[in-house]
Amino acid sequence: MSIIVQNISKSYNDIKAVENISFEVKEGELFGLIGPDGAGKTTIFRILTTLLLSNEGSATVADFDVVKDYKSIRNSVGYMPGKFSLYQDLTVEENLTFFATIFGTTIEENYDLIKDIYIQIEPFKKRRAGALSGGMKQKLALCCALIHKPKVLFLDEPTTGVDPVSRKEFWEMLKQLQKKGITILVSTPYMDEAAMCDRIALIQKGKILKIDSPENVTKKYDKIIYDIRAKDTYQLIQDLKHYPSQYSVFAFGEYLHYIDKKQNFNSTELLTYLQNKNHTEIEIHISNPTIEDVFMDL
Incomplete structure (x- = not known):
């Protein structure tokens, strides 16, 4: 398994953001956390990418424990947070070079992985990241998350606020990345995007309501x-x-x-x-x- 989450809970003062969450993501799987704002998706992502400590439970990512092996996890995963978090005053090319350098690699070394995405933003490589459109920012952020060839890719609401055409293109990119053996955990509030995943976890108010394939979720529904x-x-x-x-x-x-x-x-x-x-x-x-x-x- 690429990701194993066991009985994870997290509270902020008196508010329970995540309560007794458990799920597993298989190697090479495209797994979706589906739920509205405030459901606990981002908290789960931050725990799994070692940015937050849970109050209870345990989790492993790429066979590394999220507490004991946090440095190994940070080298093994790519993370694209919900908010665009690249350096807006650097150009497209400078952002990519910066992130490649942090991970001790180069754009050329892993170019085969990002090529299909990068060629779409290459005409704007001298443009500052802050001046890009929403869809282009999204593609640049994905390139930066992939530049070190991660085993697991975390995408927290990557298509929120992006136009329908860019959303469709983005999911097509994810399918191509999956074919290259990358495990992908993606969160989204859009129910129509759930159908693009291999399996989904429906989450609300910090609790998982159901885990299954999108087909089974609707097929097993017994009401007319x-x-x-x-x-x-x-x-x-x-x-x-x-x-x-x-x-x-x-x-x-x-x-x-x-x-x-x-x-x-x-x-x-x-x-x-x-x-x-x-x-x-x-x-x-x-x-x-x-x-x-x-x-x-x-």
Whole structure:
């Protein structure tokens, strides 16, 4: 195993950021920590990259203990924090050279690893990092995290605030890096990105709710979800919340996702109820569950 986390807990004064967390990441796996802001993802990353000490539990990264072998871990991993943390007054080329020098290597020595990413930012190599676009900053940060050929790559919310095209490109890059044998642990609040991982851990309020492959997370979901929409969306939400057998209802794009408590639920009854509430242009049909649906239910 590349990463083993056993019963890790961390508190800040009276606030429990992470509580009794355990999971394992296999060698060469792309593993996702999926959850909203404040779920504890960054705290876990900081513990695993030896920047924080946990209150309880133990963890190993690339067979090194996060407390006893912290220096070995720092030489063996690449870390891209959520906030852009490179030197904004240095150029692209200067940032890369600086990080390569820290790890006792050169850009040329590991160029094969970063080549596919670097060629996209090479036209801007003389530009200061602070003047790059969000997507270019992201690619530069990834190059700097890879420059020493790490065994494990930690990416903390790497696509937050980045445009959809750059997000898609970034995940394609991660898939290519995975093919080169690098173990990747990535965190994201975007549920659609979870499908790109081999396995995911759904996390909320410092606790892991579920660990499985994205396919299994949705396949094992046993509730029927209905897509519902009508002309007045706001009033539709209010009326569905007051429907006697309503189990859950929340907005999902242009539709509402609705689940009923009844096993033998009849959508015709619901349609009549909504018509009696003066709703028009009503649509009701069965929907395929998404990871977001499972997360909301958990």
